Amino acid sequence: MIEEIRCAVLGLGRLGYWHAENIASKIQGAKLVKVIDPLKGRAEEVARELKVESWSENPNDAFKDENIDAIIIVTPTSTHAEMIKKAAQHKKHVFVEKPLTQKLDEADDVIQVIKENNISCQVGFMRRFDPAYVEAKRRIAAGDIGKPLYFKGVSRDGNVPQEEFIKYSGGIFLDVAIHDYDIARFLMNDEVHSIQATGNILLESNKFMEKYHDVDQGLSTIRFKSGAAGDVETTRIAPYGYDIRGEVIGTEGAIQIGSMRQNDIKLFTKNQTSHDLVQDFPTRFKDAYLLEMVHFIDTLRKGEQPLCTAWDGKKALEISIAATSSFNNGETVLLKH
Amino acid sequence: MIEEIRCAVLGLGRLGYWHAENIASKIQGAKLVKVIDPLKGRAEEVARELKVESWSENPNDAFKDENIDAIIIVTPTSTHAEMIKKAAQHKKHVFVEKPLTQKLDEADDVIQVIKENNISCQVGFMRRFDPAYVEAKRRIAAGDIGKPLYFKGVSRDGNVPQEEFIKYSGGIFLDVAIHDYDIARFLMNDEVHSIQATGNILLESNKFMEKYHDVDQGLSTIRFKSGAAGDVETTRIAPYGYDIRGEVIGTEGAIQIGSMRQNDIKLFTKNQTSHDLVQDFPTRFKDAYLLEMVHFIDTLRKGEQPLCTAWDGKKALEISIAATSSFNNGETVLLKH
Amino acid sequence: MIEEIRCAVLGLGRLGYWHAENIASKIQGAKLVKVIDPLKGRAEEVARELKVESWSENPNDAFKDENIDAIIIVTPTSTHAEMIKKAAQHKKHVFVEKPLTQKLDEADDVIQVIKENNISCQVGFMRRFDPAYVEAKRRIAAGDIGKPLYFKGVSRDGNVPQEEFIKYSGGIFLDVAIHDYDIARFLMNDEVHSIQATGNILLESNKFMEKYHDVDQGLSTIRFKSGAAGDVETTRIAPYGYDIRGEVIGTEGAIQIGSMRQNDIKLFTKNQTSHDLVQDFPTRFKDAYLLEMVHFIDTLRKGEQPLCTAWDGKKALEISIAATSSFNNGETVLLKH
Amino acid sequence: MIEEIRCAVLGLGRLGYWHAENIASKIQGAKLVKVIDPLKGRAEEVARELKVESWSENPNDAFKDENIDAIIIVTPTSTHAEMIKKAAQHKKHVFVEKPLTQKLDEADDVIQVIKENNISCQVGFMRRFDPAYVEAKRRIAAGDIGKPLYFKGVSRDGNVPQEEFIKYSGGIFLDVAIHDYDIARFLMNDEVHSIQATGNILLESNKFMEKYHDVDQGLSTIRFKSGAAGDVETTRIAPYGYDIRGEVIGTEGAIQIGSMRQNDIKLFTKNQTSHDLVQDFPTRFKDAYLLEMVHFIDTLRKGEQPLCTAWDGKKALEISIAATSSFNNGETVLLKH
Ligand SMILES: NC(=O)c1ccc[n+]([C@@H]2O[C@H](COP(=O)([O-])OP(=O)(O)OC[C@H]3O[C@@H](n4cnc5c(N)ncnc54)[C@H](O)[C@@H]3O)[C@@H](O)[C@H]2O)c1
Ligand SMILES: NC(=O)c1ccc[n+]([C@@H]2O[C@H](COP(=O)([O-])OP(=O)(O)OC[C@H]3O[C@@H](n4cnc5c(N)ncnc54)[C@H](O)[C@@H]3O)[C@@H](O)[C@H]2O)c1
Ligand SMILES: NC(=O)c1ccc[n+]([C@@H]2O[C@H](COP(=O)([O-])OP(=O)(O)OC[C@H]3O[C@@H](n4cnc5c(N)ncnc54)[C@H](O)[C@@H]3O)[C@@H](O)[C@H]2O)c1
């Protein structure tokens, strides 16, 4: 087993910073040796805070650095393909945030280059590492619900993004529902055969989304190759909190994943009892973000394949693109691959 | 206020028997004076059990009997239209089980005759009387969740019906989802603009449903006139129990209806805690079946309109038929009326 | 089986009225033939409302009436002993509200007279008929938790009674905890060996209770004959609702009874989810009050013993009196009988 | 702020190992520089595993080492007093596991020496750092339930300890209930005025406890100085899991702490739904053990007092000893201090 994986984090936005923080202090066998962000001053600041020995404002500094084993790519999605390819060509292992790329042919390119250079590449579908999903997967694999027949996903967020974000997000199916598509493949242990999607702008204040052919609520209906089916509800306007649920119905039972409870306390006041709700994804998936990185480092040290490869990244992308296209033209879309 | 409504129950199958039992002994202001079923011996048997003074094997005996104020029609759906019309023509008030009729033009006819004869007609959408739905309606009407934006319905049953039943059931959208369509209209206080539906046969053993263009799982996506939206999942193969849920997301909050808990106890055994689940609709909606009948009698005594009229029966039918048609031809169906 | 039990209700206060209403219209095989209350006008009013053929302001009219099979005694507790004895001497069966009597020797007298006259006597411990307790009993009897080792009862009420009530209530252990003592015997299938009790006046505004040697919160610790143990918390000052819970720990598992949920809906608003709580005993035990009366009538018709006899009434009284005495003198009290 | 606190862990049993592991890799500003355990080979093994630079089998090596700022004492309770005093005399700050000491005069001595040497001393009442208790404290302090009136604690463990452990444990009130006594003081923000305790050996197989005047189930009734009250149920024989609950009733509302849920999933099988239960304290309080150590290091770096001092350690000890004495002599015990 390799003693230590020397990592660089590329992109120090909100998510990049957490990844950097986790690697810097919470993961055995990992060492954060460089942080990089083109934004003036950002890398230096982060390096100081996290006590990282080296920083740069030039992404290329990560690829060429002989001292680096693995690169964590947390840059805007449009740059992922180029970043992964460069990393691969320099024999650096890659952890890349979801989505893998924005286009299918880019994904194919990337997978090709990864293979040729024989590097490891893990995609940031952190739900696969969330303890509740992990336990659900274990139970399903153990046969506790028989043969899976139906997947139901709900992803609701209450924090409506700014127009600037929506513009480049790729749309609700690519930006949000992709997590459900990935976890559906994971839990059902099945591939998507076809998908159909609809959507609506439910809030007046989101009318601007029309310009970007986007919606604040989408629903997709899935058929799996095995004959199983499913649906995924995606909402940006939940006024009460951050609400992520999963359900799998099998021949012998069903499993429900998720709870919105924030703290393990209940308040009782005149006539009612209440508890707090989780408000955002950083809170809900805090553990998962750490655990996916632990897994990344672990598999690198042991020379094993990650649970969630570039191939998985491509499959989820393919489903998202098909959903988007179904939403746009009103027809059921068959997946080719 | 009228002292007493004299009732006859027409059709003494499973549901008919309960209605008869409720009227016979549990509803103030109602008197069960006749029970009728063409099945040899059935009416006599029920009359004896429930101590009803008169019985018959000829449906027409209900219509002509001067002693009768209201007829409870619990016969097979195919006979509803004819029964309602005859009752109306004899100035008998009507409670009719869902669905009102099987075809839209029949529904129009029936509504016409009801109007002409100035009788009251309540349709058996018992969910509207279930205490949880009643409270949800009250909360929504009180503005507790703001303006309703999204309806989510789940209706799962674990008791797969026999082929004989499926054959005449009208399909999953007409037989099962119709309850969700009605309650969606009720809770959203809105009309359906268009609907899209898909479905699958998930269980090998249900392949016979193909012959009847039916499925054991269906999903419908709804757009309301106001711009709100919704989805309804309908399943005949839930292996764990009878699972009816509703959810409404509004601008200020959301509301969830339903719990599958059978008894208010929890068992704790080595390593796990469990509670029993409701297994079937008679158990889940026991109170609702009684309360809808209480309402029927109450409104008749007070000369008021019931909460759930033939018009509501027709609207739900229309949505169900549109869903069925969308399922068959793969397109979104706009509602005309 | 006897066709019909003709009943008289004696005492038409809040609880008496419900019993009368239940017998009048909701119980097969029961007929309410007389209602009696010395309070001027009360009996007549109730008779009119419930359409009862006969009423009186003289309790003795119930005993002498040949037309009456059973008397439901819902008068103030101080009168129970006399009423039961008179009823027994006139060979009327008796349903008597809890507590059976206020003193142990009265209870012994009453039991003696009941035996001599060979009548049936059921005491109003309605928790035994509440569906959740019934199911818990069934599970325990089925061995689902092994051998019962510990009973935990919580009875909290938020409606602090008036001074006038406290004065004659017999104290918190006799008035409230008695329900827990009875249900403990029932669920544990065991007799109490000794009891110890403490109590406090927690609310400043309840200081007046001191005059009556009463408290607004009590806790009793129980040892059962089998070696099992238990505790009962009783509170009059729960500011949030009516909260009745039971728990039994056994060698193989445990069971929890009770939920404070009022309606099967959950409301989600910004940052929190809540549901309504049950507010009072009429709401919580509505079904139980009906079901205990159904049982009373049923056992009379079949000539069987009720689930909850005068003997049970006496045992619970004995425990309550011992608890009160322990509370007063600070010592553990052994039960003699 | 001090850059780094150099720590030694004394005692590398189960709990000592976790503390060492947490300090070694998960706490910013802490450095584990030495591990010590008299057990042959243990310290060396742990040092190797956690990459600690120095180890010893002689406790005195911790006190004399100039390189050490703080000592984490996780040795058997009987040694705590001596260890703390030595540490204090060498000006080392101390984190000591609960209970502070086994006797009250030892506690007084220890507090004296701590003061004289002006060191910081935190006691390991980790519940104070468990997120649920922290939030409950915050809510109570914010006035969300009004003035606290009643505390209810339940501590149930299903892992019956070996005779060897029971022998030196100090009894159920000192070993287990002490956590509830501490958290009661914390949440109620009040001091205990008097306590009364009873207990039983519920399991035949625990009869050996009699020899040590111990029981497998205890109940204590508390009066607080303010007039508030409470009770604490402590059980070693819960057959279903590790069940820690807290409740505070106030004048305006109540708060419940705790959930036994192990994973955020629910399994639905024919007729029932279930979820896994937490099985032991390492699982239940994993976060709390880390967070208490984070707090210890934080307060040392900032020169602040910890949330849970030797004084708190002594108060909880005093209550435990009073409970034990009440259990032994059957009387209510007033606390002197
Ligand atoms: N897994 C999840 O739940 C999740 C959540 C949020 C975002 N993401 C993904 O993470 C990625 C980053 O999202 P974010 O929200 O952190 O974005 P962000 O805009 O907050 O941060 C992006 C950062 O990358 C830097 N950057 C831009 N171009 C760069 C380049 N060529 N090289 C290095 N750095 C560059 C920017 O200066 C910025 O600091 C996206 O792919 C997004 O889809 C995933
Ligand atoms: N609201 C609900 O949840 C719900 C549930 C089940 C059924 N239903 C509806 O109730 C109706 C009856 O269903 P069911 O399950 O009780 O059916 P069923 O087959 O058990 O009973 C129907 C009864 O009607 C009798 N019958 C047939 N033709 C008749 C006639 N011309 N006149 C009088 N009686 C006649 C039959 O002999 C039989 O006894 C249907 O419309 C069905 O859709 C509603
Ligand atoms: N099971 C329970 O949960 C429960 C709840 C409340 C009361 N109770 C019991 O029910 C009994 C009545 O309580 P309540 O709250 O209805 O009291 P209440 O004061 O509301 O009613 C008592 C009624 O009895 C009448 N009465 C008085 N003396 C009478 C007599 N000699 N003959 C006939 N009627 C007489 C009074 O006029 C009054 O109408 C008590 O024993 C009480 O302990 C039980």
Ligand SMILES: NC(=O)c1ccc[n+]([C@@H]2O[C@H](COP(=O)([O-])OP(=O)(O)OC[C@H]3O[C@@H](n4cnc5c(N)ncnc54)[C@H](O)[C@@H]3O)[C@@H](O)[C@H]2O)c1
């Ligand atoms: N906070 C909690 O929830 C909690 C839980 C368990 C134990 N504890 C407390 O932690 C302490 C240790 O308990 P444990 O279960 O880890 O015990 P343990 O027996 O597993 O470990 C004690 C260790 O201390 C070592 N030791 C003995 N004498 C020593 C000395 N003089 N100097 C250094 N090391 C010495 C032993 O060799 C052993 O390795 C006790 O005070 C106990 O009450 C607290």
